[in-house]
Amino acid sequence: MSATLTAGQVLPGFTTRITRADLVRYAGASGDFNPIHWSDSAAAALGLPTVIAHGMFTMGLALRVVTEVTGDPGAVVSYYVRFTKPVPVPEDGTEVRFAGVVTEVTEGIAKISVEAAVADQSVLGAAVVEVRLG
Template sequence: MSELTVGDVIAERTFAITRDSLVRYAGASGDFNNIHYRDDIAHSVGLPGVLAHGMLTMGLAVQPVVDWLGERGVVLDYHVRFTRPVLVDAIEGAHITVVAKIGLADEDSTRIDLVVTAADQTVLGKSQVRVSFT
């Protein structure tokens, strides 16, 4: 994929998530920590309200890259730092926006850097996906 240029935006997507999404993710992943579905518990540990699972944010943030890659290759490595929680309002939910850019392109692999934001703030730091084309 020599035509890839560092800085190119390869995918961009906004995910609208709701409390329902959190319940669905809890069941699918087995992470039933109740700060992800009970405001009273979230408040009792000093949080402003129910938060999205960090792993849900990580899981959906890579999807634009997965779709871009399709059958052309595989993910070799995926890393994120959870820098800020995503608050999910009971009525409004939350929007998570992912912008995926080429961070590094060499012969063996391509690094894609993700900028992941919610409410105009970055929620994942140093979020990088390394892929190889088969």
């Protein structure tokens, strides 16, 4: 990995639009065909306003904040996420903003706090990535 990371460093974030087509592709790749990810009626039956993105899909997108800086997905040592809010995906899609900040660098391991938000509402809690430096 060629990136140098220091405590307090803000990583370049990004915003992406998640569409229902993305959910269909993710369902096919992951095998998670739960209808709350593609059926408005199934989502409504559970009290959801619309279909929601797969949590693991959102988690994977958030990890890009780190891997795009490090250039090496294999440098990720650990990744912890608590899902706090679902990501609603109406028919026209939804924008999700991802960001990260290095919170600690110790003995060649950087800890990075990662954030994902929809309309300024956090959808991940306590998301922390540990990445091996060097």
